[in-house]
Amino acid sequence: MTRICVFGAGAIGSHLATRAALGGAEVSIVARGPHLAAVREKGITLHAHDGVHNVRVQAESDPAAIGPVDAVLVTTKVPALPVAARAIAPLLGPDTPVAFVTNGIPWWYFLRHGGPREGERIPLLDPGAEIEDRVGIARTLGGVVYSASAVTEPGVVTSEHADIRLFLGEPDGSVSERARMIARHIEAGGMSCPVVADIRHRIWGKLMGNLTSGPLCILSRSDMKTTLADPALFAAAVRIADEGAALALAYGHDLATSSEARIRRSGMIAHKPSILQDLELGRAMEIDALCTVPLDLARQAGVEMPTFELCARLATQAARAAGLYAAA
Ligand SMILES: NC(=O)C1=CN([C@@H]2O[C@H](COP(=O)(O)OP(=O)(O)OC[C@H]3O[C@@H](n4cnc5c(N)ncnc54)[C@H](OP(=O)(O)O)[C@@H]3O)[C@@H](O)[C@H]2O)C=CC1
Numbered sequence: 001m002t003r004i005c006v007f008g009a010g011a012i013g014s015h016l017a018t019r020a021a022l023g024g025a026e027v028s029i030v031a032r033g034p035h036l037a038a039v040r041e042k043g044i045t046l047h048a049h050d051g052v053h054n055v056r057v058q059a060e061s062d063p064a065a066i067g068p069v070d071a072v073l074v075t076t077k078v079p080a081l082p083v084a085a086r087a088i089a090p091l092l093g094p095d096t097p098v099a100f101v102t103n104g105i106p107w108w109y110f111l112r113h114g115g116p117r118e119g120e121r122i123p124l125l126d127p128g129a130e131i132e133d134r135v136g137i138a139r140t141l142g143g144v145v146y147s148a149s150a151v152t153e154p155g156v157v158t159s160e161h162a163d164i165r166l167f168l169g170e171p172d173g174s175v176s177e178r179a180r181m182i183a184r185h186i187e188a189g190g191m192s193c194p195v196v197a198d199i200r201h202r203i204w205g206k207l208m209g210n211l212t213s214g215p216l217c218i219l220s221r222s223d224m225k226t227t228l229a230d231p232a233l234f235a236a237a238v239r240i241a242d243e244g245a246a247l248a249l250a251y252g253h254d255l256a257t258s259s260e261a262r263i264r265r266s267g268m269i270a271h272k273p274s275i276l277q278d279l280e281l282g283r284a285m286e287i288d289a290l291c292t293v294p295l296d297l298a299r300q301a302g303v304e305m306p307t308f309e310l311c312a313r314l315a316t317q318a319a320r321a322a323g324l325y326a327a328a
């Protein structure tokens with residue numbers, strides 16, 4: 001039986017752990033606090049469009065209690081990744097792949113990228129190259145997840161709409177058996193899980209949702225539906241989507257979706273973006289992956305993003321004022 005461990009099982013990780021378990025994998029999670037205690041006692045309960053699911057999984061705070069597995073999914077927030085990379089060693093056998101399922105530009109973006117920027121590091125996302133040193137690009141898979149989710153009480157995760165997907169892909173663009181192995185279980189558990197040849201394209205597509213909803217909802221302190229119901233904010237989000245599409249294009253990815261259609265879809269979801277959930281719950285915010293690094297990439301490529309920059313800088317100040325973002 002395939003052993004899959006989810007490291008950092010909060011909203012997304014618990015959802016993926018549930019899908020993998022429903023899909024026949026032997027699943028373990030690394031978690032902590034009241035969520036860990038509740039999962040140990042009652043399993044993970046997932047409320048989703050296809051019903052309420054309850055799965056029993058091995059739940060530990062110490063990866064050494066689990067030992068080597070066939071695949072690891074890392075689903076912490078981005079600021080926690082260096083700590084995760086330090087803790088993960090007991091889960092790794094010689095060939096264990098590690099899929100980083102996080103929002104934003106990933107730490108490994110330019111590794112196995114090809115072209116003139118091949119091998120560039122992004123120190124804001126991997127300070128001291130600790131993730132690269134401890135996990136390594138050879139094990140790394142990219143993951144992009146669509147699942148508006150939240151831990152609604154310890155042990156319980158709610159996923160808010162039916163269009164749930166996990167894209168997996170190798171940084172070098174190959175379509176590997178190890179990614180397919182994970183995908184088979186996620187798919188069998190009821191979540192679409194394509195293994196794609198260009199995971200960076202999916203990263204840009206997903207980032208559009210975060211660029212357009214994250215900073216605006218941080219500033220409005222409201223969910224996407226409420227925020228985007230204001231015509232001026234809807235128009236601002238469309239401008240940000242246009243700016244984001246220009247940025248993606250500058251990095252070789254034509255997203256080819258109408259900005260207005262994209263924002264109309266976001267405006268139907270009464271979901272508080274996870275970065276707003278972090279602000280409300282006092283958790284370190286993913287400002288670098290979702291704001292600072294995209295703005296750095298825009299500057300490097302000569303792309304103007306005035307509307308996004310204004311909102312992102314204000315959101316960054318809000319995060320700093322709340323003590324949830326410490327970097328420059
Ligand atoms: N939620 C959503 O709707 C979506 C989120 N995403 C992205 O998915 C990623 C995960 O987000 P999400 O699931 O919402 O985040 P959560 O905060 O809900 O989950 C992360 C979990 O990791 C735990 N954790 C962190 N460090 C450790 C550690 N060292 N040991 C054990 N547990 C640890 C956290 O515990 P603790 O709470 O104690 O810190 C938390 O339970 C993010 O990049 C996010 O942007 C993508 C799409 C949608």
Ligand SMILES: CC(C)(CO)C(=O)C(=O)O
Pocket residue numbers: 103147148149206208209210213271272273274275
């Ligand atoms: C808003 C959403 C669901 C999609 O952009 C997301 O990724 C998040 O909550 O972080």
